[in-house]
Amino acid sequence: MLTDMQDFFRELAATSPHWNFIWLYDPVQMDRVLGGLWMTIKLSLACLVFSVVIGVVGAWAQEAKSRLLRSAVQGYVQFFRNTPPLIQLLFFYFALGQFTPSYSPDGWLEVPIISNVGWAIIALSFFAGAFNIEIFRAGIEAVPHSTREAAESLGMTRLQAYTNVVLPLTLRISLPALSANLINLVKTTNQAYAIAVPELLYQSVSIWNDFPSAQNPTMLLMMVCYLGLVGLLSLGMGQWERKLRIPGYGV
Amino acid sequence: MTNWTADQPIVRLRDVHKSYGQVEVLRGISMDVMKGEVICIIGPSGSGKSTLIRCINALNDIQAGSIQVEGQEVHDPRLDKLALRRKVGMVFQQYNLFPHKTALQNVMMAPVKVLKEKPAEVETRARALLKKVRLEGKENHYPGELSGGQQQRVAIARSLAMRPDVMLFDEVTAALDPETVKEVLVTIKDLAAEGMTCILVTHEMGFAREVADHIYFTDRGVIVEHGPPAEFFTQAKDARTRDFLDQVL
Numbered sequence: 249m250l251t252d253m254q255d256f257f258r259e260l261a262a263t264s265p266h267w268n269f270i271w272l273y274d275p276v277q278m279d280r281v282l283g284g285l286w287m288t289i290k291l292s293l294a295c296l297v298f299s300v301v302i303g304v305v306g307a308w309a310q311e312a313k314s315r316l317l318r319s320a321v322q323g324y325v326q327f328f329r330n331t332p333p334l335i336q337l338l339f340f341y342f343a344l345g346q347f348t349p350s351y352s353p354d355g356w357l358e359v360p361i362i363s364n365v366g367w368a369i370i371a372l373s374f375f376a377g378a379f380n381i382e383i384f385r386a387g388i389e390a391v392p393h394s395t396r397e398a399a400e401s402l403g404m405t406r407l408q409a410y411t412n413v414v415l416p417l418t419l420r421i422s423l424p425a426l427s428a429n430l431i432n433l434v435k436t437t438n439q440a441y442a443i444a445v446p447e448l449l450y451q452s453v454s455i456w457n458d459f460p461s462a463q464n465p466t467m468l469l470m471m472v473c474y475l476g477l478v479g480l481l482s483l484g485m486g487q488w489e490r491k492l493r494i495p496g497y498g499v
Numbered sequence: 500m501t502n503w504t505a506d507q508p509i510v511r512l513r514d515v516h517k518s519y520g521q522v523e524v525l526r527g528i529s530m531d532v533m534k535g536e537v538i539c540i541i542g543p544s545g546s547g548k549s550t551l552i553r554c555i556n557a558l559n560d561i562q563a564g565s566i567q568v569e570g571q572e573v574h575d576p577r578l579d580k581l582a583l584r585r586k587v588g589m590v591f592q593q594y595n596l597f598p599h600k601t602a603l604q605n606v607m608m609a610p611v612k613v614l615k616e617k618p619a620e621v622e623t624r625a626r627a628l629l630k631k632v633r634l635e636g637k638e639n640h641y642p643g644e645l646s647g648g649q650q651q652r653v654a655i656a657r658s659l660a661m662r663p664d665v666m667l668f669d670e671v672t673a674a675l676d677p678e679t680v681k682e683v684l685v686t687i688k689d690l691a692a693e694g695m696t697c698i699l700v701t702h703e704m705g706f707a708r709e710v711a712d713h714i715y716f717t718d719r720g721v722i723v724e725h726g727p728p729a730e731f732f733t734q735a736k737d738a739r740t741r742d743f744l745d746q747v748l
Binding site: 401405412413494 | 558584585591612641644
């Protein structure tokens with residue numbers, strides 16, 4: 249069955265030179281595609297988690313008493329929101345990467361402590377995190393001040409009021425905007441291509457550089473993969489939104 | 500601690516001044532509330548009633564004067580505000596329930612999170628409190644599924660769950676429709692009958708007359724007149740008080 253299918257595509261490649269689905273019958277290319285897809289998934293998941301953590305902590309810090317902390321967060325948001333993510337990636341990897349220490353596992357090779365994958369995760373998380381801070385801040389501002397006052401009048405500390413009352417409400421308000429930003433983040437992970445992170449785009453380009461006849465099918469494959477990944481994410485976010493819905497409460 | 504005893508005023512205000520920017524809202528308020536007393540503060544809107552009550556549990560700060568609760572200075576910067584707020588319960592005009600929690604969870608949250616009591620024990624108490632405010636069977640409803648009067652009674656139960664010594668009510672029936680006002684007032688009346696010290700800002704004159712031990716009339720940031728209800732409603736001395744009473748009665 250599998251070999252039948254592979255034979256079919258091998259034959260198709262022979263008869264139509266633009267439609268070489270090489271990764272369906274060549275195990276080496278198949279590994280490249282699967283490896284690239286897996287890297288894209290890992291990159292996306294890591295950046296999703298870190299960027300949301302940055303968003304929650306940053307939004308909390310933005311209303312801190314310390315002016316220094318507030319302006320630090322503000323500066324961070326402005327910097328990462330107002331510069332292109334591709335340039336951030338290059339800057340992190342090539343500029344900052346020079347100053348981070350390296351180690352030598354065998355006495356010959358110098359391996360930097362933070363790999364290109366590490367830099368990609370850092371840069372993309374900071375990029376999406378800046379937007380998440382603004383998204384959560386808008387959500388926090390939409391929670392009525394009087395609700396927080398009620399929490400405080402019950403003897404809660406600022407942190408208790410934040411974690412028990414403000415944050416759960418903020419999350420519900422922010423979820424649609426958060427989904428949009430996280431979807432964007434998944435789509436932005438392929439810019440890590442520029443610092444040679446072997447994710448889906450990188451592997452796809454390698455494949456069609458080696459086998460130009462595979463270009464059309466590989467582009468098609470990439471589209472399908474991203475559609476699937478982002479589709480899954482937005483489906484999940486939608487489910488979450490429904491699960492968090494409170495009977496009789498706005499939105 | 501302080502050497503406060505129950506024969507001294509539980510809440511004591513002396514010459515309290517408060518302004519928002521240039522606007523002076525409270526211009527020298529003094530008042531004594533004894534344990535178990537029910538105090539009603541009435542007066543035209545904008546006369547500083549709500550501000551006054553919010554100063555008592557330090558939701559607002561004051562510029563001058565002194566507010567003491569059980570002998571403790573409320574606006575002493577060294578005071579543990581959270582400890583104060585555990586002693587002083589507050590119910591708001593807009594209920595301010597936590598919309599993402601059920602009625603029962605609303606009542607349970609503060610004792611569990613703030614007092615670190617065991618959830619099982621708190622739940623028993625919370626259910627009893629909801630029963631007391633006549634909301635049996637509504638434990639698992641969310642605030643959005645309850646009427647205004649029901650929400651306000653959840654809010655009262657939520658404050659009571661912290662076992663406060665004093666309850667503050669800030670125009671708690673002002674946002675309710677007439678039919679539901681009564682159910683909330685009955686709840687407060689029950690509380691008062693049990694000996695809870697209550698300070699209410701209210702526009703419900705009939706209620707004030709019936710329940711209050713003492714009525715304060717404020718206008719433009721000062722107490723114009725005060726006295727027991729029988730005296731206050733029939734023999735007001737000040738012209739402003741009489742004008743006001745003529746309009747509302």
